[in-house]
Amino acid sequence: MYNLKEKAIILLSLFDFMTSKKMEEVLALYDEPEDILKEIIPEVENLVGKENYKKMLEYFDKNLLPSYIDALEKDNVKCITIYSENYPKKLLDLDLPPYILFCKGDISLLNTRCFGIVGSRVPTAYGRTVTQSFARGLAENGLTIVSGLAMGVDKIAHETTLDVGGKTIAVLGGGFKHIYPAMNENLANSIIEKGLLVSEYRPSVRPTAYSFPVRNRIIAGLSDGILITEAGEKSGALHTKEYSLECGRDVFAVPGNITSAKSAGTNRLLKSMQSALVTSYEDILEAYSITPLKHKKPARQLGFNEQIIMNTLQDGEKSFDEIQIKTGLEIKILNSCLTTLQISGLIKKLPGNEYMLSGN
Numbered sequence: 001m002y003n004l005k006e007k008a009i010i011l012l013s014l015f016d017f018m019t020s021k022k023m024e025e026v027l028a029l030y031d032e033p034e035d036i037l038k039e040i041i042p043e044v045e046n047l048v049g050k051e052n053y054k055k056m057l058e059y060f061d062k063n064l065l066p067s068y069i070d071a072l073e074k075d076n077v078k079c080i081t082i083y084s085e086n087y088p089k090k091l092l093d094l095d096l097p098p099y100i101l102f103c104k105g106d107i108s109l110l111n112t113r114c115f116g117i118v119g120s121r122v123p124t125a126y127g128r129t130v131t132q133s134f135a136r137g138l139a140e141n142g143l144t145i146v147s148g149l150a151m152g153v154d155k156i157a158h159e160t161t162l163d164v165g166g167k168t169i170a171v172l173g174g175g176f177k178h179i180y181p182a183m184n185e186n187l188a189n190s191i192i193e194k195g196l197l198v199s200e201y202r203p204s205v206r207p208t209a210y211s212f213p214v215r216n217r218i219i220a221g222l223s224d225g226i227l228i229t230e231a232g233e234k235s236g237a238l239h240t241k242e243y244s245l246e247c248g249r250d251v252f253a254v255p256g257n258i259t260s261a262k263s264a265g266t267n268r269l270l271k272s273m274q275s276a277l278v279t280s281y282e283d284i285l286e287a288y289s290i291t292p293l294k295h296k297k298p299a300r301q302l303g304f305n306e307q308i309i310m311n312t313l314q315d316g317e318k319s320f321d322e323i324q325i326k327t328g329l330e331i332k333i334l335n336s337c338l339t340t341l342q343i344s345g346l347i348k349k350l351p352g353n354e355y356m357l358s359g360n
Contacts, residue, residue: 002069004034005083009100011037011065013079013202017052020200023099033083037065077176077203078103086111091221093247098200098218104176105196109144109169115284116146116219116226116244118237119153124262126339127230130254131156133343134227137281139166141293146171146223148215149184149191153229153237158187162194169222172199173215174207198222212236217243224288225250228275231265238265241274251275252284280345305329305337310357313347317356 002010012018012026027033029043040060045053072079080087080101088110091097101110115138120127131153139145139161147154149170161168170191172179176199179185191197200218201211213236220226220243228251231237244251253275256263269275278284285292302310305327312318312326324334338355341347347355 001073002079002081003083004037005032006079006081007065007069008033008036009081009083010069010079013100013102014059014064014068015048015052015056016205017048020096020099022047024096072102072203075176075203076104078107080107080110088222091218093249094217094221094243095246096217097221100200101218102176102199102202103196105192105194106167107196109167109196110198110222112144112167113142114144114146114169114223116223116240117153117157117229118147118216118219118226118240119229119231119266120235120237120262121150121152121154122262123152123156123230124260125336126256126260127153127262128156129340129343131229132160133340133345134229134254134281134284135160135166136164137292137345138284139164139168141281141285141290143290144169144195146219148173148212148219149179149188149197150212150236151181151184155184155187158191158195162190168195170195170197171215171218171222172197172201172207173212175199175201175203175205177203178206180207213239216240217246220244220249221247223249225252225284227252227254227278227284228266228269229254230256230262232262233264233268235265238269241269245274250287252278252287254278280343282345303337303340305333306341309334309337309341310346313355313357317350317354320353320355323355 012023025047026044030036040056080103082099117135135145135157144167145157145161146169147157149172158168158170168191174180179188216239220240226240226244228237241251253266253269255270255277256266270277282292308327312323342349346358348358349355
């Protein structure tokens with residue numbers, strides 16, 4: 001199933017201390033990667049330390065590789081190494097590409113047109129709505145949505161994509177046996193069935209504080225571009241932005257409330273021109289010359305209050321006050337519904353605080 005070069009990488013993945021950087025250094029000691037299957041040479045000790053070197057010799061003497069590969073196959077885990085034919089070449093744009101990807105699900109998604117969506121783990125109502133709108137629109141137009149299976153924006157992006165029958169890739173910060181957070185385990189199983197779970201860590205490895213920022217480079221590398229829907233000044237999503245710029249990916253951000261700490265990070269990116277401003281998924285499709293699919297959303301998919309607003313605007317544009325009088329909705333609820341309908345592309349806001357249906 002695996003060629004000798006692939007087996008060499010799978011062997012190295014047995015060791016928790018063997019990061020991609022360390023793999024690169026160890027393999028540089030050999031003429032060919034597969035030579036490590038014949039012997040763990042003494043020079044390796046200088047790179048990994050005495051105790052780790054002893055562990056490598058012990059594993060080598062016990063010939064654990066065949067049983068390791070068998071165990072992975074029984075768990076339906078597929079290994080794609082940097083030497084595999086189906087290794088996503090776009091990851092090679094990273095300064096340090098992963099030498100191995102453990103996969104569960106549809107591995108063909110790795111080589112599709114992917115787009116990353118990241119953001120706050122505790123988004124505001126605005127952040128949730130924005131994320132749902134962009135994920136839905138991009139997934140319905142054929143893009144594979146990539147995110148990190150964290151709480152908040154990541155989870156919303158994955159769930160929304162699955163809800164509309166789209167494809168999604170979740171890049172983990174640990175092994176498959178330690179889904180984090182644990183409450184996302186059901187979502188992870190759904191992604192295995194309808195998308196793809198990916199990790200550079202073997203299944204038994206627990207996630208660490210270090211592994212989450214590092215996995216963000218894979219989200220960036222797999223994606224043609226990334227969208228940050230909402231992020232504070234110290235959001236981990238900003239790490240993904242750095243990796244994206246490093247490997248030449250496009251970065252997009254949604255503007256947020258200037259008084260909200262949850263939007264401070266995205267607003268700063270926009271102010272410093274480190275990202276492109278977008279207000280709808282069509283902006284992203286246009287950036288990649290993708291013609292959006294034309295379809296009308298059935299009225300039954302709208303909330304009750306949203307449908308009332310849509311009905312009110314059927315006979316032409318109206319001011320906020322007129323809509324409020326005709327619908328009888330509280331101002332706070334009306335504001336929320338109007339924002340949702342605008343983000344969904346169903347209505348447009350005009351000068352003078354007036355609104356109209358997008359199709360008019």
